[in-house]
Amino acid sequence: MNSPISLQLFTEISFISSSGRSLYLQLSDAILSFIKNGKLRSGQKLPGSRDVAALLKINRITVAKAYEELQTQGWLESFVGNGTFVSSHIVDHEPENLGGSLVPASLKKAGFSMPSMNYLDKAFDNPVTELHLDDGYPDPRLAPLKEFYRAYRTQLTRSGLYDKFGSYSNSAGPGYYREAIADYLNETRGLKAKAGNILSVRGTLMGINLVCTALINPGDVIVSGIPGWKRAEHNFIHARARHIGIKVDEYGIVVDELKEICRKQKVRMVYVTPHHHYPTTVSLRIDRRLELLRLANEYGFIIFEDDYDFDFHYKHRPLLPLASADENGMVIYCGSFGKSFSPAFRMGYLVASENVIQHLARVRILLDRQGDHILDHAMAELLNDNTTQRYLRKALTVYEERRDLFCELLSTELKNGVNFTVPEGGMTVWTEFDPSVNLEILAKKAYVKGLHISDGKAHQYSDYKTNAIRLGFASSSKEELIRSVEILKGLI
Numbered sequence: 001m002n003s004p005i006s007l008q009l010f011t012e013i014s015f016i017s018s019s020g021r022s023l024y025l026q027l028s029d030a031i032l033s034f035i036k037n038g039k040l041r042s043g044q045k046l047p048g049s050r051d052v053a054a055l056l057k058i059n060r061i062t063v064a065k066a067y068e069e070l071q072t073q074g075w076l077e078s079f080v081g082n083g084t085f086v087s088s089h090i091v092d093h094e095p096e097n098l099g100g101s102l103v104p105a106s107l108k109k110a111g112f113s114m115p116s117m118n119y120l121d122k123a124f125d126n127p128v129t130e131l132h133l134d135d136g137y138p139d140p141r142l143a144p145l146k147e148f149y150r151a152y153r154t155q156l157t158r159s160g161l162y163d164k165f166g167s168y169s170n171s172a173g174p175g176y177y178r179e180a181i182a183d184y185l186n187e188t189r190g191l192k193a194k195a196g197n198i199l200s201v202r203g204t205l206m207g208i209n210l211v212c213t214a215l216i217n218p219g220d221v222i223v224s225g226i227p228g229w230k231r232a233e234h235n236f237i238h239a240r241a242r243h244i245g246i247k248v249d250e251y252g253i254v255v256d257e258l259k260e261i262c263r264k265q266k267v268r269m270v271y272v273t274p275h276h277h278y279p280t281t282v283s284l285r286i287d288r289r290l291e292l293l294r295l296a297n298e299y300g301f302i303i304f305e306d307d308y309d310f311d312f313h314y315k316h317r318p319l320l321p322l323a324s325a326d327e328n329g330m331v332i333y334c335g336s337f338g339k340s341f342s343p344a345f346r347m348g349y350l351v352a353s354e355n356v357i358q359h360l361a362r363v364r365i366l367l368d369r370q371g372d373h374i375l376d377h378a379m380a381e382l383l384n385d386n387t388t389q390r391y392l393r394k395a396l397t398v399y400e401e402r403r404d405l406f407c408e409l410l411s412t413e414l415k416n417g418v419n420f421t422v423p424e425g426g427m428t429v430w431t432e433f434d435p436s437v438n439l440e441i442l443a444k445k446a447y448v449k450g451l452h453i454s455d456g457k458a459h460q461y462s463d464y465k466t467n468a469i470r471l472g473f474a475s476s477s478k479e480e481l482i483r484s485v486e487i488l489k490g491l492i
Helices: 007-012 023-036 049-056 060-073 145-157 161-166 175-189 204-215 230-238 255-264 286-299 354-364 373-384 387-413 439-448 478-491
Strands: 076-079 083-086 198-201 221-226 242-249 269-272 302-306 331-336 348-351 418-420 428-433 468-472
Touching: 007 049, 023 060, 049 060, 060 076, 145 373, 175 198, 175 348, 175 373, 198 204, 198 354, 204 230, 204 269, 204 302, 204 331, 204 348, 204 354, 221 230, 221 255, 230 242, 242 255, 255 286, 269 286, 286 302, 373 387, 387 418, 387 428, 387 478, 439 478
Parallel strands: 221 242, 221 269, 269 302, 302 331
Antiparallel strands: 076 083, 198 348, 331 348, 418 428, 428 468
16 A cells, blocks of 8 residues: 555644644654554555645644654654655554554553552542541641751752762661661660661651561561551551451550460561550550560560650650660661651651661662662751750640640530540540441531541451541641531531
């Protein structure tokens, strides 16, 4: 087929001057779409560049460049003295298999299969509303953003740019940051860490994922409290571990149940949030803490201690982490600045024995070569000049006032519909609703009125049901808390 096609087909082509894409590329895209939808077939001759240019009122060179572009990609072929043709190498392709629109089907669905991961189907993300009683987030309006900006900018203007920008560095994190974190944790949490015990991560979830990747084998048993944090549990499942849930009561995880499990089978890791259990906010009682450490020593399992909101405890001084009493290197301690500053700050740390940190750092290279050293250096500056510490003291006072007001509102305005215990710390109130209240319907109605709350699905299990959700108070002002409770009162 070597006769020129009618120029009529090219009258369908139009150009968008505001697209920012060159005319010759827009033309080549249009011709390619003709080939893909079957309007141009293999071996068919295209009109000459002079004719196309005259029809479309563009420069002949533009047409020539479009043809050349498609020749380079293999869609067209040119023969001196004979003209330009649709490539004969696509003769065996059916038009429908080449895609029938400017948006190829391949951009929507891949041609290869993917493993089923049902545990990732549900995402518990917060929609944006004017008001929110969230999962326990800080108020970014209080964060030292100006100070952080100055610290970050300073990193970009100081000397030693090659060390910061010109090469890769320690995958465990920059020494300056690791030293600052070690000093901070030793002072505030009673640890005895050095820089070699610290690994910089992009938040708690990366820390959990890294530990699962580096230290957990398929079939290993991981134990945690039920209800718990689904994001952590999804990591256990993804690592193909066997996850066993144990009961949580008003004193934290029931360690006696863990003891019975250890007597019957090998446990590789126990994941725990002892300071304020997620989601119920209860603290792990001292006798259970000591027994948990004893069991780890006896049975040789890892304790992954997720201390996600250590800095916010109101009743008395925060309880020191399990890691502060660990004498045998059984605890991997994890913290972040997501609850201190903002969830947008993906900065955190793992604390463990030096050989564990070295192993995790080697594995980390496979995922994230070294993290953001500029960001780490900026945070180290705020730790070393006590900006972070001053901010946390200020935020603690504000959040305690908000907790007190919020709990008073719940008691007075929703007294017949909810049951709760005033939390000793943290940023949420674990709130049980009357069984007559359908949380899913309540969440939808509240959303219509501009208030976001959880629908409770994140805390449901096949063998554990509760009509309770976390109502976060820290990220809302007093006025916003009052308005939020008024909405709930009207709905309940």
